[in-house]
Structure formats: C-alpha cells, structure tokens
Amino acid sequence: MRKVLSIAGSSSMGGAGIQADLKTFQELEVYGMAAITAIVTISDQKGRHIFPQSLESLEAQVLTASERSDLDAIKTGMIYSEEQVQYVVDVTINQSIPRVIVDPVIVTKSGAEIVEKEAIHKLKNNLLPLATIVTPNTPEAEKLSGLSRVDSVEKMKEAANIIHSFGPKYVIVKGGRLTSKQAVDVLFDGKQYTLLATERIPTDTNGAGCTFSAAIAAELSKGHSVFNSVKTAKEYITGAIAQSITFKGASSRINHTAHRESAKPQVLVTLE
Template identity: 50%
Template sequence: MIRRALSIAGSAARGGAGIQADLKTFQELGVFGTTAVTAIVARNPRTGEGIFPQSIDAIEAQVYTVLRDIGADAIKTGMLFTEEIITKTAGWIKESSVKHVVVDPVMIGKIGSVLLKEDAIESMKKELLPLATIITPNMPEAAQLLGASELLTIEDLKLAAKELHGLGPAYVLVKGGRLDGPAVDVLYDGQQFYMFEAPRIDTIHTNGAGCTYSAAITAELAKGSTVPEAVEHAKKFITAAIRHSFGFKQGVGPTFHAAYGMYDETACKTWVEEK
C-alpha cells in the first residue's frame, strides 16, 4: 500500500512554498499527499492584503475527510497562524493516533510576512511541540521560540536544540541555512547530536526551502525511515532543489522539487556527536 502524508498548512499562490511545496515533495518521494488548508497566502496588489485565514470549520472538515477516507502515516504542520488553529490542530493530532508528526514552526515568510501571530507562540510551545516526532525551526524561528537573541554559530544551534528538546519533541532539527560557511543542520535526540553538512549554494531563490525540507522528512518517516535517516535523505533532497532553483518575473524564486530525481547529487556529510 502506498504511504500517505497529510500537510496541515497554508496555501501559497506562488507555488513554491506551503502545501504546494509539500505536495510536490511528497510526489517526488513516492508518497501520496493530502492537505488541510489553514490559510491562503497571496498578496493582493490592489489592497495589499496577503493572508486569508480559513475558518475552523473548513479546516476541521478537511482534516476529518482525509483521516476518515484516506488515513495518514505521517502528519506535517506548517503555517497555522492563530492560537485557535494551533489548539484545534493539536487536538486533531491527538485523536488521529498517527505515529509521526513533523512540526515546522512557520513564523515569517521570505518577503517578511508574519505567518504566526505573537499570541500563538506560547500555544505552539505548550500544545503542539510536545506532540512532535521532530520539529524543524530555522535559526530565527529557534531564537523566537526560546525568546533568545539571534543564533550565530554551530554551538548556538546545539544549545538551542537542547533547550527546544526540553519543550517535549522527540527530536529537534535546527537548520543552519543562515550560518557562514557550509550549510550545517543540527539534529538532537536528547542524547546525541547528528550533524548534516552540505555545500552552501549562492542563490537568493530559496522560496519554500523550509517547507520542502520538512515535507521530505515527513515523506521519509511515512515510508518507515528512522528520524536521522529521514533527515539525511531530506537534506540531500533540499540541497539538490536549492542548487537548481530559479527565478520568475519578480521576488524570491522557488526551489526545484524535481531536481533530486533528475540529477545524481547526494552531497551531504553526516556525523554524530555526543552531547
């Protein structure tokens, strides 16, 4: 039977992030993708308005339809935006008994859009993070979750991963996309650190990179990989996608989700360190 993954996240009209990125990633990795749209993100050039949250009833109907009719081997959460959506999502996850939950704590978009309201951060920490198999914050998100100053070094990432692990997730992956030098991500399981390093790629076109990375982890967990295996595979997937990213008429362009399958590129150095 084909494995199934559910993304509870925002819809990104540009196609490079959100559920659009998740579905493309699931497809590329051989997993059947389903979605529950929490909000529509599309900047209206006439009004300037850019985020259109969906009603709780609409989100709930999507979640229950997927879980009742199709089921899920893994659930990923992305943009949840409000405290109420976070609380409801935590409840639905508990009811589902799905084995693997990937929480991507989406907070700020590539163009600076606020994708998580300030009063929702505590709800995410208390209600959603403890349910996670793995959480995947980038450096600014990790700092914001901890109420800390910015992270600058790999040692900062390790310390942040240890603190975030104390909030309840089984694994914490702090992504080092904003580090100087190679792109090093730190995975922590409460006992040891797993380090994943790939060459830094000189491009501005990384729209949806975080969504794609966490979706690839979700797909691999749905297929039965361990968490470190899933992260290593996903790191290779996103590195290829960034290497072959591209731009359109304006703004930050998307990563290329088909790149991993089209090109033989497996650049990822992995090692384990005790805490």
C-alpha cells in the same frame, strides 16, 4: 502507498506552503493530502496579505482527508491561530497519528511574525510535545527558544537543547540562513548532536524549509529512521535549491523535480 496530510498555509506561486508539500510528497512517492490554514498572498500591486481560514473550514478539510484514511504522518506548517493549533493537537491525539512533523512557520525572512502570538504559545506548549521532530530555521529557533541570536552552530545547538525541553523527540535547527561556507543543520535527540553539512549554494530561494520538512515527513511515513529521513531530505532539498527556478521580479523557487536527473549531493555527517 503511505499517506501524509499537510496542514499548512497556501502559497500561490507554488514554491512554499501546501503547494510545496504536495509536490514533495509526489516526488518522494507518498500520497499527499492537504488542509489549508491560511491563504498567504504577496504581490507588487497588493502587498502581503494573510487570509486565515475559519476553524470550521479547517475541520471540514481535515475530516475530508482523514475519515477514510489511516494517516501515516501529519506534517504541519503555518498554523495561524490558537484555536487552529488546538484543533491540530486534538486531531493528533484522537487519531493516534504515529508520526508528527512540525515545521514552525511563524516568522518571515525579515523577522515579522505571521501568526498570532497566542498560536506560538500554544504550539510550544501543546503541539511540540506531540512532535516526532520539529524543524525550525534560525529565526524560528530564536522565537521558540527565547535566545536573542542564533547565528552560529554553537547557538543552534543551544537552541535545539532548549526546544527539545518542550517535549519533541527530535529537533533539527536549520542553518541555511547563516553565512558560513557550508549549510549546516543541527539534529538533536536529547543526548547527541548530529551535524549535517552540504556545500552552501548562494541563492534567495523561497520554500526550502517547507520542502525540507515535507521530505522528512515523506521518509518517516515509509518507516525510515529519523536520521535517514533527515539525510534524504537534506540531499533532496540541496539538489532542489541548486536547480531552483527563477521568476521575473521574484526570488527563486524550489525545483522539486531536480532529483530525477541529478546525482545526490554529498552530505557530511558529524556526531558531537
């Protein structure tokens, strides 16, 4: 069984972050491990809080997961501080991790940054060059590319081109937040754009990006190509959104088990 380590934030409701990653790994039949960078809490009583973990804590978690295991992939999510990003860079280089999936969790749905500015700079300049694939949504693509608006497929392509120049092998800009009839993602390898589209599902679902990138990590760890891994992840997340779970007074959460009983959603692929 392939082994994948997620280095990301903790989301107590279970729909995003480390919790979503581990559920996805289990469903896609890879062995999941985890190291928490920060604990993120959101409640009506307490509001939003971020409790960063110390570098010492992160190091201890990663060593616990990796010392006795040859990792097939690392998947990163929210990395709060500059020193945390540098540590992940060092681990990736020193352990010669063959597949690195970077989900740049840096902003909320409202556009507020949830990591240190220095961490974003370090991620762009030091971690992205090591990435097999980076998976920003449109607000994250704006932050990374410097574009003021990424609100169309053409702008997604432009952002993917800029982000690719930082050094990752592949970039996929996720279009789930646009308002078109289809949910279109743009995959770019430095030469060709591949558009993957599914029917848009009206929803306010939390955790889709984490789950999507975790699914890519799982499939890549098995030795599948980037395109096939992305396509499988697109099918998986679309089904999980379609059968999302609602909570009282909260947005929906991903149903990570939906694929067990549902047919694969159709993904329309276009090369440009």
